[in-house]
Amino acid sequence: MKKSIFGILTFILFSMNTFAQNTVAEEIKTLSKDKWQWMADKDVDKLGKLFDDQSMFVHMGGSWGKERELEIIKTGFIHYKKADIHEVFTPIIIENTVILLNRITLFAVVANTEVSNPFMVTEVYVKVGNEWKMGSLSFSKLMGPN
Template sequence: MKTIIIGLFLMVMSAQLLYSQPGANRAPQNFTEAEQEIVDLSKDKWQWMSDKNVDELSKLFHAKAEFVHMGGHWGTEQELGIIKSGGIWYKKADIHEVSVNIIDNTAILLNRIDLLAEVGGNEVTNPFEVTEVYIKQGGIWKLGLLSFTRLMTPGDR
């Protein structure tokens, strides 16, 4: 009897570990049309950041947007300058999870990503939970906040 209970316990724990792995057996998300528009805009933003396309980014970023990084926070002009100069080169964002919540004219998008970036000439990869807040003005979505929260990895503990 004791062996059966231990066996069942191990099976339940194994199943929990399997389903808790990033991306493991997850069904594709079904977004509304408005939510999908935000998801697509976010993907475009990552590509424009990778391409250092400050022309498209300047159209997307609200003039009063805030950007929160591991090393501090600043506004739109400084973020565009950093991207243009290559101070931070957002080379590739591997997106693992996305959620979107739209409240009136505000959209909150959360991404769990692994970001490959070049910072000060050094290539680094970090796991982040990224918060993006978009505000709809005159029928156009503008990015109002981009905030990076570094996630703990097993090696960090």
């Protein structure tokens, strides 16, 4: 009898943890998708709330923090026109941190020049209070075909 109760409790706890992780994974995937649209729309108000004050951004041309990234988006120095998302990997969840990888083709205007590049994008989100904040966004250019 004790083994049965222990087995049932273990199953319930495992199921609850799996459900919670699946919910977080879907929440982050949705947030990531919304972020690409906000970047295309140059919506620095929504992005400013999403990006943590300590966040870092890594591009082909350098790396910088939140304020510089928002300035670049607002002025259109980089206009993230569209991200064709080819693959979204299962998020890695470690306590209050989520790492999400996306394989994309990014269509952008950089310094008045239209470009498209295949990237593996690494997004790091951290739960701060009741909100998810982006801690890092890194673009790694892919050399092979998408």
